[in-house]
Amino acid sequence: MIRHPRTLAAAVLSAALLAVSACGGSGSAATLELTAALPDSVPGGTELRIGDPAIQAVLQASGLDQELADAGVRVAWANISGGPKSIQAFRADKLDCSAVADIPSLFAAWTGTSTKIVFQSVTIDPLKYPIYELGIAPGVRVGSLADLRGKKIAYSAGQAQGALVLRVLEKAGLTEKDVTLVELTSTGDSYVTALGGKAVDVAPLGAANVKIYERKYPGATSIKTGIRDDAATLYCLTSSVQDAGKAAALKVYVGVRAKALLWQNEHPKEYAKAYLQDVQGLNEADAKTVTDLDGSAGIPATWDNAIARLQATADLLAEKQGHDKLDAGTLVDRRFEPVEAAAAGAEVVTGDAS
Incomplete structure (x- = not known):
């Protein structure tokens, strides 16, 4: 997937869609419409508050964290993962984004917290390597x-x-x-x-x-369940994605995150040491057991099938748990779709089954 340089007209249109609004008592931040192109420049002082512990360890072990620093992206890492904790942190405005499966984005919507998925990954051969x-x-x-x-x-x-x-x-x-x-x-x-x-x-x-x-x-x-269960996303507060500075920083983060997953595929021993042992506290033997049974992460060329699977899950939960019907497509910010695909380059997955 090739990203073409934006024309001057597109840049002017993007600028026209920016507006200034008050932000949290600490001055103001440019507001980005959800239909506007993602900005390319990260304003000085922009900070992302992210709960993504495994990727945090991979970035540090691989040296890819330097790419974030070089682009002016500052990350305040939170030791948060999973739906309940991330939604609680979102509601308290203590977090911008968190790594989760697909269900938290649905429950955030059903409980009144507006979020957007900005990253999708899949498992290569998901039935052989279930989560x-x-x-x-x-x-x-x-x-x-x-x-x-x-x-x-x-x-x-x-x-x-x-x-x-x-x-x-x-x-x-x-x-x-x-x-x-x-x-x-x-x-x-x-x-x-x-x-x-x-x-x-x-x-x-x-x-x-x-x-x-x-x-x-x-x-x-x-x-084994025999059911595909490999949904893996990064979801963010909609208000964070609408912050032009944070959106620019997220554009960088999403690209670097894709590279980090590919690095993890190629360096299982380093990943085991950096995250499973040093962060999760597993011993060397147990860490090796985990990596031996982990499937390789893939970056999909398109999110179409992932969104279709999310919709099927939303429909099932609405039926079984009495929730309102939900259009899963409204929970996804597809502006980030080509960003991660471009970062993956030749290693992008083109045959992601639905």
Whole structure:
């Protein structure tokens, strides 16, 4: 995908769409219409508040953080990931963007927080390298999805794991009435602890961490879902994307983030040390287990299929959880689509299946 230089007319039009508005009691910031071209110049003093811990570690390990500095992008890193914490931080205006799956953008909209997805990535061969597997409590017999009938399943409505549970039940020909859904937010080791203590029979676990769980609890098992679950995004407050300075900085960040994911693919040992060991605290053996089971991240040439999958998920959750119907396309800022594709260059994924 090739980006052509903007013509003078386009630049003039972009400038005409900029307006000045008050911003948070600290002076003023130029407001960028959501239909305007992304600015190319980052104003001095612009800061992005980002919760993206894995990419933070990769940027520092790879030296790609220098590209941000050279472009004048200053990042205030937040140790935040996942939907509940990021939405809470958005509401308190303590965060601009966060790395999540696809579900948080839906729940942000349903609960009155306006956000935009500015980055999409996929897993190469997603069914071979799933993000989640179903962890089974020690002593509980589940050999197939049909065996979920009558089981207690950990469930978090506002997280990707919750949507996965609903999709698993649908695939198994079961309904929520055929199982007991145990409301439990997935934070830290909460699902692992619940399984180990037999508070639940089944819980979605990060597939790369299943082996660690099975070693920790003798008799623990797991099964694959056979469902694509690789949605990975960066979503931001709409007000942050409408801030011309932050939008310019995000344009740089999105490009550098794409390079960081590709670097991570090529440097699993360095990634394991920089993030899994030094940040998450895994030992060397467990970190290697995680990277061995991780699939390579891909940068899609187009977001069409990702948006279609998001719409299907939105429709499912609206039906099962009683939410309003939602147009998933309104949650995505496609101005960033060619930015990440251009950064990936020849390594862009052109065959992302729907």
